[in-house]
Amino acid sequence: MSEIRLYISTTEKQAEHALALMSDAFEEEGFAIATMEIDEKNDIWEASVYVFRPDEAEVYDRFAALLAADFPGIRIQREELPDIDWIAKSLEGLKPVRAGRFVVHGSHDRGTARIGEIAIEIDAGQAFGTGHHGTTAGCLEVIHKVMRARTVRRVLDLGTGSGVLAIAARKLAPVTVLATDIDPIATRVARENVRLNGIASGIALETAPGFHSTAFGRHGPFDLIIANILARPLMRMAPQLAAQLAPGGDVILSGILASQRWKVLAAYNSLGLRHVRTIWREGWVTIHLDNRR
Numbered sequence: 001m002s003e004i005r006l007y008i009s010t011t012e013k014q015a016e017h018a019l020a021l022m023s024d025a026f027e028e029e030g031f032a033i034a035t036m037e038i039d040e041k042n043d044i045w046e047a048s049v050y051v052f053r054p055d056e057a058e059v060y061d062r063f064a065a066l067l068a069a070d071f072p073g074i075r076i077q078r079e080e081l082p083d084i085d086w087i088a089k090s091l092e093g094l095k096p097v098r099a100g101r102f103v104v105h106g107s108h109d110r111g112t113a114r115i116g117e118i119a120i121e122i123d124a125g126q127a128f129g130t131g132h133h134g135t136t137a138g139c140l141e142v143i144h145k146v147m148r149a150r151t152v153r154r155v156l157d158l159g160t161g162s163g164v165l166a167i168a169a170r171k172l173a174p175v176t177v178l179a180t181d182i183d184p185i186a187t188r189v190a191r192e193n194v195r196l197n198g199i200a201s202g203i204a205l206e207t208a209p210g211f212h213s214t215a216f217g218r219h220g221p222f223d224l225i226i227a228n229i230l231a232r233p234l235m236r237m238a239p240q241l242a243a244q245l246a247p248g249g250d251v252i253l254s255g256i257l258a259s260q261r262w263k264v265l266a267a268y269n270s271l272g273l274r275h276v277r278t279i280w281r282e283g284w285v286t287i288h289l290d291n292r293r
């Protein structure tokens, strides 16, 4: 059955607002919603709800009613999506992913990087982080933005999974990285990936739940802390995370559903961290904060 995308064209700020309205109205009923950036330079975004044909008329009317007050006169557009070929779709999942300057690829796609891109090789395995998930890609994008803007020396990658983010930071600049995970399998896989990516030094791997390790004292404080975990542990660990941040440092948080972002932001704002940007990918948000005044 064909799927239909109903969408509006907005600015980034408006897309955020539309998504909040849409998540209240549609998400509980199982309709997928999303925002995506269309044109970074001109700040053009789209906010979409996905429906199957039998629901289209009803969802269209509800979408129009939802937008009437805050987006008067906005045009709801429609795109019919082709029927999905699931085999092709599953192979697509193995294709290289581009985010920031990084291209994350499997071993079957070696040599895929274009001039100026940084290749990271990760095969799908027992640890999270091939780059295909919106949270990983969001983190990669913000890592690139932060490290392009200023000199970073010490990085913490909390919940490293496959090690993809630690590898990205180390490949981008001569930083030292402490990469930790609660799961010993993840730290083993990350160690293999570090080696596979030709990184001989600069990344220390440690198995630890949250901040329960002496490694933090040895390697911190950090100029950049990246934690792609989940909203609840991120809120719970906010005081320890903030305590590990060097003055003038940056924090990248992900694993947060769009509807949870305000609570996470509040937890970190109350510790003196300031919101810099939010990246939206497939219903997940990546939040960038800093402690510069």
Ligand SMILES: C[S@@+](CC[C@H](N)C(=O)[O-])C[C@H]1O[C@@H](n2cnc3c(N)ncnc32)[C@H](O)[C@@H]1O
Binding pocket: 127, 128, 129, 130, 131, 135, 136, 139, 158, 159, 160, 161, 162, 163, 164, 165, 180, 181, 182, 183, 186, 208, 209, 210, 211, 228, 229, 233, 255
């Ligand atoms: C969503 S994955 C992120 C992996 C990778 N950093 C990425 O961005 O693709 C979250 C990882 O955090 C780890 N994790 C979950 N809770 C943790 C905790 N309290 N302390 C350390 N690691 C944790 C999980 O084992 C998992 O490998």
